[in-house]
Amino acid sequence: MMVKEKLKKKSKKIPKKINKNLIKEEVVSKKEIKKENLQLSIFFLMICLVFASFLIPYFYMENLKSFEFAGIGWTIERLGEIEIYHGRFESIGISNLNYNIYLRNDPRENTVSAKGNFSNFKYGGFISFDKNIEICRGEASRVMVDLGSFLRSGVGLRNLEVATIDYELSSNSNRPYVNCLNNPDRTVIIIKKGEENSIEQVKNYEFCYILEINNCNDSSSVEKFMIEVISEFKER
Numbered sequence: 001m002m003v004k005e006k007l008k009k010k011s012k013k014i015p016k017k018i019n020k021n022l023i024k025e026e027v028v029s030k031k032e033i034k035k036e037n038l039q040l041s042i043f044f045l046m047i048c049l050v051f052a053s054f055l056i057p058y059f060y061m062e063n064l065k066s067f068e069f070a071g072i073g074w075t076i077e078r079l080g081e082i083e084i085y086h087g088r089f090e091s092i093g094i095s096n097l098n099y100n101i102y103l104r105n106d107p108r109e110n111t112v113s114a115k116g117n118f119s120n121f122k123y124g125g126f127i128s129f130d131k132n133i134e135i136c137r138g139e140a141s142r143v144m145v146d147l148g149s150f151l152r153s154g155v156g157l158r159n160l161e162v163a164t165i166d167y168e169l170s171s172n173s174n175r176p177y178v179n180c181l182n183n184p185d186r187t188v189i190i191i192k193k194g195e196e197n198s199i200e201q202v203k204n205y206e207f208c209y210i211l212e213i214n215n216c217n218d219s220s221s222v223e224k225f226m227i228e229v230i231s232e233f234k235e236r
Contacts, residue, residue, distance in 0.1 A: 093156015116201025
């Protein structure tokens with residue numbers, strides 16, 4: 001029995017001596033790791049902030065260049081020093097055709113007076129000028145090309161002739177003499193000089209429209225007409 005007790009006493013583990021230096025090193029090492037992690041986090045946060053300072057204004061400005069109006073999407077583009085408002089929509093009368101429209105004036109700020117319904121069209125038609133518009137140069141002259149393209153492809157009239165509401169000019173130029181009265185079953189767009197810019201559907205002639213232009217350097221009446229046509233068809 002005495003021998004067994006002695007053996008038991010001898011078999012008891014002697015506690016190891018704690019190395020305080022090792023514990024200190026481990027604590028210091030953990031602190032260093034935390035410090036390095038914090039520095040890395042700050043570094044990546046600074047990188048993100050730098051990128052954000054460039055990207056957020058960029059995307060903000062890009063969003064300002066895009067907007068919805070008259071039922072379609074628009075983007076603001078630059079052509080040299082000129083801002084162009086570019087819209088895109090499915091052709092009203094021609095299937096599988098997406099039409100691109102380009103305006104010089106912001107369609108949201110076009111305040112030209114508009115009266116009537118601008119969604120009644122007959123296949124084929126006339127753009128009929130008065131003699132004052134006939135001699136116009138500048139924006140009013142340029143935008144007539146856009147109007148012709150818009151009516152042919154955007155609206156789908158396809159066949160479109162240039163005419164005049166001035167009888168004398170018709171005789172001298174061999175252009176058709178066309179007004180609302182003598183072509184009630186065709187689309188007639190009358191463009192004439194007026195005291196102020198306006199567009200209207202002629203009463204009792206559902207396919208006839210009058211666009212008045214105050215200044216040969218102003219395209220806002222013609223552009224307003226195109227906007228109203230798009231808007232009314234999109235509402236339908």
